[in-house]
Amino acid sequence: MVMMAGLLFMTVLVIVPFTFASVRYVVLRSGRPSWLRRRLAARSPRSGVGLGATVTEELHAFMNANKRVQIEQRHVELVLRDDVQGAAPPRMGIDLDAGTAVIRRRG
Template sequence: MAFLIVFTIPGLVLGLVALAVIDRMGLWANRRFRTPWRRDDQGRGVSAVGVDELSAFFQGSKRHQLDEKRSSLILRDEENDGAPPRTKVDLERGTAVIRRSS
């Protein structure tokens, strides 16, 4: 019976809520007792990723949004990409050239 409950949509939502509670308790314990097996509170929690995937299952546009977010994290953002170079830093000579834009 428990097998059927876990593989239904309400069971999945309850599982995600339980995972969020366990994750928050782990973060609290890490701040309080500095547990060695947990890292600091960086990034998104496991339950947030699960809720995003659940909403992507029901909304097709959410899947596109998540894919775009992943690809933007992978791509490098160049500051002067596509613009004429206004600044130039030469580390060997120790000089920097900065031109004003018109």
């Protein structure tokens, strides 16, 4: 009985957010119904992962310690600073000796 309750709890943790994320994706892509699309588009974040992906990753990390290390590494990379010297090729550069400036578009 306890095992069944635990399985049901884990299923709800994964299935419900995944269903909401799927419905949100379909509404945003199709544009119908328009009132719901406007509400979702106004409230959706510009970057980051959704609730369903976060819950799935945390559940995966609970089962597998290597996933926890991967999530922590992702958080560390978000905090680290990007240096211009570390980029290859550089997006911008100024050569004072030659008197040239290089600016590249992203893309």
